[in-house]
Amino acid sequence: MNQKEKFFSLRARNISRCFGNIKANNSIDFSIEAGQIMALLGENGAGKTTFVRILSGLDQPDSGEILLNDQSVYFNSCRTAQKMGVGIIHQHFMLVQSMTVAENIALCDTDSSFIYSENKINDKMKKFEEEYGFFVNPNAKICQLSAGEQQRVEIIKALFRGTNVLILDEPTSVLTPQEADKLFVILQKMKNEGKAIVFISHKLREIMDYTDAVTVLRHGNLVGCRNVNDITQDDLISMMTGEKKVASIRKENVAVGENILKVASITVLDDRESKSIKNMSFEIKKNEIFGIAGIAGNGQRELVEAITGMRNVSSGKIFIYNEEVQNSTPKHVYSKGVAHIPEERIRFGIASGLKLFENTSIRNYEQRPYSKQSIMNYKAIKLKAQTIIEAFHVKTESVDTEIQNLSGGNMQKLIVGREMVDSPKLIVASHPTYGLDIASTKYIQQELLTKSKEGAGVLLISEDIDELMALSDRIAVVFRGELMGVLNREDVTIHKIGLLMAGEELSGENNNG
């Protein structure tokens, strides 16, 4: 099909793709028509990403074919797919951060002239922006834009290339609820223009509200394609997990006890020496789960690092049980009974080249019985590792397995086990369920609830608002290093959190932060 021909459908037939012994995609059929929004749903490892990579030419199937307007096509690279009007927006945006919006567009626009002309690009951009009702400043550098704005740049890029089928990989994971709504308005307009939209999502609410149809994958197999009007959220969950129903988790109301953590007007600098936490104060009490919501990059990482002793504060104090711990070391903080489930488990949670039992001893290798005058006692260490994998249901061959061979869910369970096995007093959990399947997610959430019931205080940082609402006693929203407000669980609504996440003040009496 050349670009001038009118697009009406994209189909995939019997697509299979193997990686080693793993069948990532097993004869999947897929079909989308012009003017349709289709969601692609499935747990982690269900093969969604593999499938959209094949659909957009980034990967090639072992067998099966792709049909564009009922004609067989072969995408040997994403460039071929782009030429035929199939484009993808990755979860991590393909933008050059230090360049301006217009330069990024010129980079991708095959029609742009050799001598870079900002005006020409601006004119063309304006045309699209008027058509779809949004605006991006062409002279702004990408790094100055919010995630939502960056996404709009990606959409403009796709429009410049004349994309007919737009594939989005988890487009709303980096957006506030309000920004997500705006995105769907744009997608709706594109749909009305006769374009086809495919997007991957975990969020059932979005799928029910904004799509026409949903294709569900499980373990690399096609479960089915349904019209959203014919199904309920519960149907989707059971299609996705293969189970009938998953019990929803919710924290019970408990009386909270004494102060465990007190953060008193701390200011923390980030790696670029600008203030990423500004004069922040809060307290966490015994039995309490304190949630922090916010879009990534608003100071969450620096806050966690300051509390766990990995980063110095430039002013203010941090108390654990009335003892000052700011500007000490992680070792000192851990010795006060603090457990830390770090974000990006592979980067910060484990040493991926080491074996499982070595990883479980990272916290306490210096203590007896695990070592004696610097001589390791591997028997005791392995015994401990064995207790952890049994107690926390980590699926592994043995404690001698290299940890990088564990799946994401098991890795995270192991980290959670290592941190929680000695009944910590304070648990700092950063995105503890990020990227995990539903079963592991529920397990880890349940573990957090159990520990808080037993008396631990929990600082829970997450981008998943549903998770925060289910687990937290209080939710604070962080925006540009400041707490925009602290909401008690009975006052929390998604709408309020969304407003605070975007940096807006709540006008009303419910804001008691």
Add this chain to the structure above:
Amino acid sequence: MTWFVLIFGRFLVAGTPLLLGTIGEIYAEKAGNLNLGVEGMMAVGAISGFAFAHNTGNPWIGFILAGCMGGLLSLVHAFVTISLRANQVVSGLALTMFGVGLSGFIGNEYVGISLVPRFKNVAIPFLSEIPFVGEVLFTRSPVFYIAILLAVVFWYIMFRTKWGIIIRACGENPKTAESAGINVYRVQYTCVLIGGVCAGLAGAYISLYYIPTWIDGMIAGRGWIVIALVILSQWNSLKALFSCYLFGSIYVLQYALQGSFLNPTLLLMMPYLTAVTVLIVDSKKTLKYKTGSPTHLGEPYIK
């Protein structure tokens, strides 16, 4: 007044090889490849320029072939670091050691020969008649004009054309460049090659005009200064015009101030000391602002 013209003239002569090397290395680094072999490529450029000019009797042939030799050497680095994805620092250091050694080896039979076919100063009509300025700026060797012209053209291409956007994208975020349909490896090869040719030309300028004879080790660390100058110029060849001639003047002052109250050994340290100071100040600055340093510099790109 003539004394003044002489000193200023020497500033420009000393700065020109630095400028040639710097604008070339800016291209390699902007595309994401750190080539620490500049010293080696300049050394090979110097000896091949000298040898070809001496044997053919034409400085232009020496000059052009020196560029080719520098380019050839840089392709070795490109192959090792881009295609084989070896560590760029290790490869660059090896290139320097190899180039300096090779130049000494070839140059053995040329030691002590004074070069006859040299570049002559060219006076640009009308402009050279301006008092003082004309004599300093417009009565120079042709390579000086070429270097200035190249610096401006290189700047224009880098910041005003689509090629520039493509090169910068490869150094900032090669994955993005790839997804825009650009062959990242080809861009990086080309830019490393440009860097090598420029370094070869810079070396030839030294042996054909600056010090028209062959002495082993005559590059004397200028290749390393070039690496520092790239940073000082913030990867911008127009800024390189300023910083390279500033450093050229430091080289000249080092000689001019000999016999004064300052110990000549101290003066010999000056370019290096300045380079280190610049690096410290600049590293402090990069924390806060983006100075033009390519994000993906020094890391091999794996598709």
